[in-house]
Amino acid sequence: MNILIVHAHPESKSFSGALRDTAADFFKSSNCNVAISDLYSMNFNPVGSPRDLKETSTVEYFDYQKEQLYGIKNNLLTDEIKNEMAKFLKADLIIYNFPLWWFSVPAIMKGWFDRVFAMGFAYGPGKGVYSTGTFRNKTSFLCITTGGAEFSYKESGVNGDINKILFHVNHGMLNFVGMKVLPPFVVYGPSTFTEEEKKSKLIEYRNYLSKLNNIKPLFY
């Protein structure tokens, strides 16, 4: 199995970083190949723009999707994007590992989707979406840390159901391109954890990882 962990946290020693390391160690010790895209340490540029290409087809009007298609057809995407596409293509399982910021992924990870899931690569002419999506042979899930407590992310909680919040990512980004999407592994409020609680949560995560094949995917 080939694993890709796309990680986005400005502090490598954060609990999100510990979850990244736990997954990497678990899969390495299971004889899998593990690649990590640590977006902050890569200084990944999240801004989709003409600079995605070495040269655009025109300078008159920037039509992002048309230029993405043109860039793929003519091998003009920048190496930063091509490298991420290659890592993604090789992976059977992709874990998106991040702190929940404003009910979504940090901007640096949003830009990963904007730029790497280009038209012509992840969807577009000749490619389906959802159940006929391009990446039906891949599985993915979100591994998240939150600031707020678990009760605030229930349907009756002040923030609303965590799955409702994550719909735009699970459905709109991961499932859109055909991937099987497993339920997110969510760690609520790790900043309040004792060392014991941290250790116990990482063990829980290893257990989750060891049972991935038996976990029912989300459906919409």
Add this chain to the structure above:
Amino acid sequence: MNILIVHAHPESKSFSGALRDTAADFFKSSNCNVAISDLYSMNFNPVGSPRDLKETSTVEYFDYQKEQLYGIKNNLLTDEIKNEMAKFLKADLIIYNFPLWWFSVPAIMKGWFDRVFAMGFAYGPGKGVYSTGTFRNKTSFLCITTGGAEFSYKESGVNGDINKILFHVNHGMLNFVGMKVLPPFVVYGPSTFTEEEKKSKLIEYRNYLSKLNNIKPLFY
């Protein structure tokens, strides 16, 4: 009335740009003050990091929220962030104007929320959320263009209900800080529009803007 339009599109001549200009013209001709944060033309940096501050409280461990609080208390946030905060504070109505990318705002706008809605500014010690949020005296709404057709954004459509998709923005970003949130103005698939259809949609937008006071806010 003071209006702020936060705009994010890599092509200024796009239909999203025409919507930005339509709103700016409408409000100027109604004797309002109009400010625009055109994030692409500002080359806005969307990546929340220690560089949000001229100097962080420590280099040992970057706790983003703690550093945001520290930065506000000690006036150490960078001018890019302070300028956006000042524009936002002055505004009675804030319009977020963007193309829907991957069921959400473009990364450059996500970073506006990550960095400008800092702890200590938009929420945090002494500040409430939602109905007790800090910015209860402000109104906001999303003005969006999509690639897909309207039927695909219905509850029965392949993408799901547009309001379900936008929940993380309307509820989690705008309403979270207390703002009144009006229903989004959504333009489905303008890339297929004739010139006549474009004109007619911009007239529809002016009508929407002229009736803002009578439009019922969204509730969650």
